Each structure stands twice: as structure tokens, then as C-alpha cells.
Amino acid sequence: MAGRIPRTFIDDLITRVDIVDLIDNYVSLRKSGRNYTALCPFHNEKTPSFTVSSDKQFYYCFGCGAHGTAITFLMNYAHLNFPSHQNPHIRCQRQT
Numbered sequence: 345m346a347g348r349i350p351r352t353f354i355d356d357l358i359t360r361v362d363i364v365d366l367i368d369n370y371v372s373l374r375k376s377g378r379n380y381t382a383l384c385p386f387h388n389e390k391t392p393s394f395t396v397s398s399d400k401q402f403y404y405c406f407g408c409g410a411h412g413t414a415i416t417f418l419m420n421y422a423h424l425n426f427p428s429h430q431n432p433h434i435r436c437q438r439q440t
């Protein structure tokens with residue numbers, strides 16, 4: 345099934361990928377000073393509190409506290425689309 349991502353692959357990816365380019369594929373970033381801002385993909389909001397730092401290759405959300413590197417973003421973003429994550433049946437089974 346889903347295998348582990350090799351550590352070397354991750355290191356390689358981090359050194360090659362610009363976090364701004366990567367995240368810009370998923371959410372529309374706007375340049376704001378030295379950083380980029382966007383509406384956070386991890387919680388609902390109307391004003392952008394999701395910040396991406398090109399210098400630090402790091403993202404941070406002032407609204408929900410989500411933060412991490414390019415890899416963290418990819419993994420967290422993938423979880424958003426994970427079907428069992430929000431499956432109500434799982435909750436029902438636990439209420440016994």
C-alpha cells in the first residue's frame with residue numbers, strides 16, 4: 345500500500361523545491377513584503393492569515409497555527425482529501 349517516502353527523497357525535494365512555488369500550486373499566494381499570504385487551506389477564513397516565507401522556506405498560519413516545510417504542507421494537504429478523515433460512521437462506532 346502507501347509506502348514510506350524515503351528520507352533522501354525528502355531531503356532532495358526540500359533543497360530543490362521552493363516552498364512558494366509549491367504552495368502556489370494549491371492556494372493562490374499574494375506577495376506581501378518579504379512574505380506571501382493566502383487564505384489558509386486548513387481552516388475556513390475570510391481574511392488571509394496563512395503566510396509563506398521564501399527566506400525560511402516555511403509556512404505559518406496565524407489563524408489555526410498550521411506550520412511547517414514544503415513536505416509538511418504536502419502531507420497535511422493530502423490529509424484534507426482523505427475520505428475516512430471526516431467519515432461520520434467512524435465516530436458512531438466509537439460511541440458505545
Ligand SMILES: [Zn+2]
Pocket residue numbers: 384385386387394405406407408409410
Ligand atoms: Zn489556518
